[in-house]
């Protein structure tokens with residue numbers, strides 16, 4: 258007679274090469290399983306972004322999502338790091354069994370300053386892909402900001418030099434555009450001036466991403482899923 262022991266609840270990691278906005282990004286996904294007393298730091302340290310998933314048919318999973326949001330928010334507040342989060346209510350195909358309203362999901366997302374989505378992994382693959390793509394873009398944007406040094410603008414420096422008080426710190430600081438961004442933006446010449454503001458924004462964002470793309474690719478985008 259044989260005895261087999263199966264570990265049904267395990268932590269999984271996956272890697273995927275995503276092509277998003279003409280950029281190749283290596284995405285690492287950790288699907289966690291937390292037991293009582295488990296060390297959450299292992300993924301809190303590791304992740305660049307989080308997708309926290311609950312089932313719209315299960316109030317308990319919504320309450321658990323809140324505890325995860327708390328853990329993530331507290332950890333990153335202590336470490337002074339902004340990390341993009343997405344809160345997801347899954348199983349939309351089971352609307353008739355819904356126990357967590359969309360409004361409750363939205364309020365929780367607002368409370369923790371996360372994006373909010375409802376999906377159906379069973380019926381609507383696009384809705385799931387959209388969550389990932391939106392988070393990848395948020396992470397890229399966040400890292401883009403983090404990569405740019407802060408300087409005091411010349412006009413404010415002049416004011417400071419004349420003995421004025423520095424008030425409201427942030428207003429006196431601006432981010433430096435990377436040379437590559439300026440180069441690409443200006444090379445688009447007069448055609449660019451005819452484009453709508455939206456198109457211009459797209460172009461600038463695209464150019465910035467190109468500028469940091471290789472670095473980001475080397476570093477690898479990593480995601481963590483709470484499920």
Ligand SMILES: Nc1nc2c(ncn2[C@@H]2O[C@H](COP(=O)(O)OP(=O)(O)OP(=O)(O)O)[C@@H](O)[C@H]2O)c(=O)[nH]1
Nearest residue numbers: 266289290347348349350351376377378379380484
């Ligand atoms: N109807 C429906 N079922 C789903 C959906 N997503 C997942 N499921 C089912 O829900 C069950 C749990 O899915 P999992 O992906 O294992 O969820 P989980 O929270 O990771 O579960 P554990 O980690 O094993 O606790 C499985 O039977 C899935 O087939 C969905 O969008 N709709």
